[in-house]
Amino acid sequence: MGKNRLEAFSDGVLAIIITIMVLEMKVPESAEIKALIPVFPVFLSYVLSFIYVGIYWNNHHHMLHTTKHVTGFVLWANLHLLFWLSLFPFVTSWMGENNFDHVPTALYGVVLFMAAIAYFTLQKAIIISQGPGSILAKAVGKDRKGKLSTLLYAVAVLVAFFHPWIAGSIYVLVALMWLIPDRRIERTLNVTNY
Amino acid sequence: MGKNRLEAFSDGVLAIIITIMVLEMKVPESAEIKALIPVFPVFLSYVLSFIYVGIYWNNHHHMLHTTKHVTGFVLWANLHLLFWLSLFPFVTSWMGENNFDHVPTALYGVVLFMAAIAYFTLQKAIIISQGPGSILAKAVGKDRKGKLSTLLYAVAVLVAFFHPWIAGSIYVLVALMWLIPDRRIERTLNVTNY
Amino acid sequence: MGKNRLEAFSDGVLAIIITIMVLEMKVPESAEIKALIPVFPVFLSYVLSFIYVGIYWNNHHHMLHTTKHVTGFVLWANLHLLFWLSLFPFVTSWMGENNFDHVPTALYGVVLFMAAIAYFTLQKAIIISQGPGSILAKAVGKDRKGKLSTLLYAVAVLVAFFHPWIAGSIYVLVALMWLIPDRRIERTLNVTNY
Amino acid sequence: MGKNRLEAFSDGVLAIIITIMVLEMKVPESAEIKALIPVFPVFLSYVLSFIYVGIYWNNHHHMLHTTKHVTGFVLWANLHLLFWLSLFPFVTSWMGENNFDHVPTALYGVVLFMAAIAYFTLQKAIIISQGPGSILAKAVGKDRKGKLSTLLYAVAVLVAFFHPWIAGSIYVLVALMWLIPDRRIERTLNVTNY
Numbered sequence: 001m002g003k004n005r006l007e008a009f010s011d012g013v014l015a016i017i018i019t020i021m022v023l024e025m026k027v028p029e030s031a032e033i034k035a036l037i038p039v040f041p042v043f044l045s046y047v048l049s050f051i052y053v054g055i056y057w058n059n060h061h062h063m064l065h066t067t068k069h070v071t072g073f074v075l076w077a078n079l080h081l082l083f084w085l086s087l088f089p090f091v092t093s094w095m096g097e098n099n100f101d102h103v104p105t106a107l108y109g110v111v112l113f114m115a116a117i118a119y120f121t122l123q124k125a126i127i128i129s130q131g132p133g134s135i136l137a138k139a140v141g142k143d144r145k146g147k148l149s150t151l152l153y154a155v156a157v158l159v160a161f162f163h164p165w166i167a168g169s170i171y172v173l174v175a176l177m178w179l180i181p182d183r184r185i186e187r188t189l190n191v192t193n194y
Numbered sequence: 195m196g197k198n199r200l201e202a203f204s205d206g207v208l209a210i211i212i213t214i215m216v217l218e219m220k221v222p223e224s225a226e227i228k229a230l231i232p233v234f235p236v237f238l239s240y241v242l243s244f245i246y247v248g249i250y251w252n253n254h255h256h257m258l259h260t261t262k263h264v265t266g267f268v269l270w271a272n273l274h275l276l277f278w279l280s281l282f283p284f285v286t287s288w289m290g291e292n293n294f295d296h297v298p299t300a301l302y303g304v305v306l307f308m309a310a311i312a313y314f315t316l317q318k319a320i321i322i323s324q325g326p327g328s329i330l331a332k333a334v335g336k337d338r339k340g341k342l343s344t345l346l347y348a349v350a351v352l353v354a355f356f357h358p359w360i361a362g363s364i365y366v367l368v369a370l371m372w373l374i375p376d377r378r379i380e381r382t383l384n385v386t387n388y
Numbered sequence: 389m390g391k392n393r394l395e396a397f398s399d400g401v402l403a404i405i406i407t408i409m410v411l412e413m414k415v416p417e418s419a420e421i422k423a424l425i426p427v428f429p430v431f432l433s434y435v436l437s438f439i440y441v442g443i444y445w446n447n448h449h450h451m452l453h454t455t456k457h458v459t460g461f462v463l464w465a466n467l468h469l470l471f472w473l474s475l476f477p478f479v480t481s482w483m484g485e486n487n488f489d490h491v492p493t494a495l496y497g498v499v500l501f502m503a504a505i506a507y508f509t510l511q512k513a514i515i516i517s518q519g520p521g522s523i524l525a526k527a528v529g530k531d532r533k534g535k536l537s538t539l540l541y542a543v544a545v546l547v548a549f550f551h552p553w554i555a556g557s558i559y560v561l562v563a564l565m566w567l568i569p570d571r572r573i574e575r576t577l578n579v580t581n582y
Numbered sequence: 583m584g585k586n587r588l589e590a591f592s593d594g595v596l597a598i599i600i601t602i603m604v605l606e607m608k609v610p611e612s613a614e615i616k617a618l619i620p621v622f623p624v625f626l627s628y629v630l631s632f633i634y635v636g637i638y639w640n641n642h643h644h645m646l647h648t649t650k651h652v653t654g655f656v657l658w659a660n661l662h663l664l665f666w667l668s669l670f671p672f673v674t675s676w677m678g679e680n681n682f683d684h685v686p687t688a689l690y691g692v693v694l695f696m697a698a699i700a701y702f703t704l705q706k707a708i709i710i711s712q713g714p715g716s717i718l719a720k721a722v723g724k725d726r727k728g729k730l731s732t733l734l735y736a737v738a739v740l741v742a743f744f745h746p747w748i749a750g751s752i753y754v755l756v757a758l759m760w761l762i763p764d765r766r767i768e769r770t771l772n773v774t775n776y
Contacts, residue, residue: 005201005205005255007587008202008205008590009205009208009209009251011587011590011591011594012205012206012209012210012594013209013212013213014591015591015594015595015598016209016210016213016214016594016598017213018595018664018668019595019598019599019602019668020213020214020217020598020602022668022669022671022672023217023602023605023671024221025672027606027672027675027676027679028676029679031676031680031683031684031685031686032685033685036689047665050661050665050668054658054661057591058657061587075252076248076373079244079248082212083241083244086212086213086216086244087216089216089217090216090219090221093221094221094222094225097221097223098225101225102225103225103226103227104225107230179658199395199399199449202396202399203399203402203403203445206399206400206403206404207403207406207407210403210404210407210408211407214407214408214411217411218415269446270442270567273438273442276406277435277438280406280407280410280438281410283410283411284410284413284415287415288415288416288419291415291417292419295419296419297419297420297421298419301424393589393593393643396590396593397593397596397597397639400593400594400597400598401597401600401601404597404598404601404602405601408601408602408605411605412609463640464636464761467632467636470600471629471632474600474601474604474632475604477604477605478604478607478609481609482609482610482613485609485611486613489613490613491613491614491615492613495618
């Protein structure tokens with residue numbers, strides 16, 4: 001199986017996820033400016049999730065760029081990743097509508113954590129499919145950036161039960177870590193920008 | 195007509211079906227952990243339907259791989275299949291929100307059954323379009339796996355009126371049968387993994 | 389401008405229209421079989437609209453097959469067609485939820501009528517872009533099938549104010565006219581099946 | 583990175599935005615013709631937004647046509663543009679449901695303004711990626727049409743607080759300016775139709 005249809009399907013699902021999240025921002029009935037106040041935290045969580053889906057789309061693109069053939073394992077590992085990403089609209093909305101309250105903020109972190117695990121699994125599946133001398137294995141290296149992110153999500157989930165805004169700050173921090181192409185940080189973390 | 199646009203359209207519809215199902219998981223108003231309890235059966239039925247759509251996408255992909263030309267019959271048989279799959283969000287939500295109650299669980303099976311029939315029809319339409327010596331006809335063989343699945347859906351619909359959880363277990367079982375690439379089972383059932 | 393991105397965008401919009409219509413079928417709260425009764429007319433109008441969008445996708449595909457270059461006029465004529473098709477979910481739902489009542493059934497016909505006009509405009513735009521000796525002009529011929537459909541929509545809109553079910557039957561009849569590839573009818577109507 | 587997947591992803595997001603906006607037109611419960619009256623302003627704002635998304639899709643297409651390689655800056659500038667466009671359904675619905683009231687009409691202009699800024703940024707990112715002798719830089723020229731539009735959006739936002747219908751008229755005017763391929767206006771404004 002070629003990878004084209006896998007890419008097209010993943011692009012479709014990611015495009016829909018990123019767009020339907022905005023439907024969770026309920027249009028206020030009143031036309032006054034203060035009617036936007038309760039919408040604001042939902043907007044903030046929408047911005048955060050939009051950036052995360054953008055990062056996933058970007059990394060997914062680069063990862064599939066290194067491969068040609070798609071095995072059954074790769075296909076299902078990809079669907080598994082899309083599954084966790086498809087839960088973004090639900091947790092984004094729940095966290096935003098409850099002003100970044102304890103449990104919703106923790107659950108947001110759980111979905112980030114599971115998506116990271118699913119991304120690792122997909123990465124592993126592609127490396128296995130490429131056999132020895134895998135380009136992706138070489139490009140990923142020790143993948144310290146990926147491992148650090150996953151650890152930070154786990155920490156944030158626990159922290160969320162006590163100080164949800166610290167958990168939220170960790171989510172922002174990890175997003176920035178992937179967003180800003182700071183070569184110094186990358187070199188420190190020994191991550192090849194594949 | 196080439197098959198590219200048919201594939202692209204089908205991918206689009208399947209990507210949307212798999213993603214909008216998550217909109218049926220209503221975001222709870224309360225931020226407490228127990229507010230997730232009524233969401234849980236909807237989540238379970240979402241997972242089941244996500245896997246089914248994934249299986250259909252995968253099999254659809256392989257089936258179209260064997261063909262080049264698309265006749266009018268193939269085109270409408272494909273739309274017929276997409277129609278039944280488009281009912282997944284409705285029946286998934288109804289079954290989940292009613293805790294796998296009798297009638298909704300039966301209706302879920304009816305849609306699975308009709309989708310299986312539509313898949314057979316599409317398979318037949320492609321085989322006819324390929325004429326004698328059809329690659330697909332050879333690959334499908336006696337299609338015992340497909341026939342067994344359809345039979346099991348029919349049984350589950352009847353069982354659902356008495357023991358809906360047994361019906362639900364049958365749906366899970368059939369999904370696993372398609373998901374797990376157990377060569378021994380496949381050989382027993384004499385199904386070529388086309 | 390090549391036509392590939394125009395086709396991809398149109399496929400995307402049509403795939404979304406055909407799929408979000410199902411969201412208008414509100415999931416009943418009760419799990420009893422009679423809870424499906426009010427859903428039934430919505431389901432019927434969904435089936436009708438699904439077939440219409442399928443017919444439009446099919447015809448759109450064939451029409452664009454005859455052309456290579458996309459002018460600004462073709463591009464906007466295409467968006468104009470997509471606009472009227474995008475109103476399908478609204479009118480489908482209104483007609484279904486009100487049991488094919490007078491005004492909603494008439495409005496459904498208005499949208500069908502406007503979509504037909506938009507389709508003619510797109511056809512004309514492509515013929516103009518192809519210049520003399522246009523393949524599409526030759527394939528369409530006198531386009532009696534298209535003109536008859538448009539006339540029937542107009543009649544149905546008027547009839548809907550008195551006997552909405554007759555109007556509904558006309559919509560079904562026109563759909564069948566495009567769906568069934570009856571060569572005899574086509575020859576009678578002198579329409580080349582481009 | 584090639585531009586194909588960027589185009590496909592952008593097309594997907596734009597196709598979804600243009601289509602889900604129609605979901606904001608709430609289907610009235612009553613079947614009487616006067617039940618459509620409150621829907622009418624929402625319909626008007628939907629038409630306006632549909633045209634704007636169409637213009638963006640068209641211009642986006644032409645702009646990407648001039649480039650081959652996609653840098654990280656281009657990729658994120660593109661996602662930034664899609665972010666502001668993804669807010670169209672929200673502001674369209676708020677403006678329409680409140681009969682083009684002061685604050686919603688101003689907010690609509692803010693989103694138009696931010697999308698225009700994001701479009702400039704993407705344009706700049708592509709020009710930088712093309713280096714000296716950029717085709718896009720030459721095609722855009724002084725970009726008076728783009729600058730005038732952005733200025734008019736800013737004016738409209740202020741005007742909206744006093745005379746929202748004048749602001750609305752400005753939005754319509756700018757849309758027409760991009761829609762009508764009037765060569766005289768274009769020559770006057772010294773904009774190359776890239």
